[in-house]
Amino acid sequence: MTVQFDAGSVDAVVLDIEGTTSATGFVVDVLYPYARERFGALLASRGDEPEVARAVAQVRELAGEPGADAGRVEQILGAWVDADRKATPLKTLQGILWAEGFARGELVSHFYPEVIGVLRGWSADGDGDGGGVRLYVYSSGSVAAQRAWFTYSPEGSLMELVSGFYDTENAGPKQEPDSYRAISAAVGVDPGRTLFLSDRLGELDAARDAGWLTVGVRRAGEPYFAAGVGGHPEAAAFDEISFVSTRSVR
Structure with missing residues (x-):
């Protein structure tokens, strides 16, 4: 299922990791x-x-x-x-x-096959012309773990793609709307222009209650696949989410 957003309507995308960018089984x-x-x-x-x-x-x-x-x-x-x-x-x-x-090289992080390329594309579009997004991470794993995850990917460091990292300590529990409000305040992006990607319905509901846009990433084989994503827009992979410019070509 394809989910499209006006490229000028989203300024920030906040990423869950486990079950969303990466396999729960690896964790x-x-x-x-x-x-x-x-x-x-x-x-x-x-x-x-x-x-x-x-x-x-x-x-x-x-x-x-x-x-x-x-x-x-x-x-x-x-x-x-x-x-x-x-x-x-x-x-x-x-x-x-x-x-x-x-x-130490004993661990290398996991990403689903399409994720890194899509994130690079979204970030590369962030050239100040209104067509790009800033990327953030919000995971229950600590900020230290998140940074290591994005530093030691199978394709090398992805740190240049991410503008900030949030966890349950610096933002709060992931199923409470106030945590998402705290992130909005920290990054300075309007809630209505912030998109959250997650596989968990409770997190998606909390983000929506805080005024965020949401997409449920529903991957076959993940623990929360059967639970669905409620009334949230749904995608099976990141390449089913797109930012489309509605500006006329001159």
């Missing part, structure tokens, strides 16, 4: 185990690092276990991974480990 089958195997060593050897210590304090607070030692924190993190809980401290610690794994 679950590759990234989750990679971090889980390394939580213990991270907590034991680097627990005094400010970012790690702050995340551990948040784990204890969320779990209601202020006295949890490193071993118990590791157990809690593992349980949250099993439950696919989008807890901010879990995402922070995963992000630290993933970023380091990407930098």
Whole structure:
């Protein structure tokens, strides 16, 4: 199904990652185990690092276990991974480990086949003539993980394409409209000229409630495929979304 927008009506596109730009299976089958195997060593050897210590304090607070030692924190993190809980401290610690794994060449991010080319096209059109868009990322994964994801793609760094990164810490939970309002305020783009792409209905609803435009990206084989995208415009891939100029040619 093709979804078209007037090229002059959208200034920013905000991208979800898991299930939208990239396969959930890669995250679950590759990234989750990679971090889980390394939580213990991270907590034991680097627990005094400010970012790690702050995340551990948040784990204890969320779990209601202020006295949890490193071993118990590791157990809690593992349980949250099993439950696919989008807890901010879990995402922070995963992000630290993933970023380091990407930098060492042990990990390379995944994108669906059409995504990188489409993003380059949308960004390349952003030449100041009113036909382009700025690209942002909003994911439950930490900003550190997002940056690593776009730096270490199969086609090299894509960082020049992205104007900003948002997660549950600097924006808020993804199914709350106020999180999208916070992003609008941060990027300085009118909500009605901001387009959000996601595979999850709750996120799409929250973005729409904040005044954003939305497209549900519904890819066969993804966990939320059967749930559909409600009343939101739907596309099976990024190349089904286009920005068409309505200006007459002179």
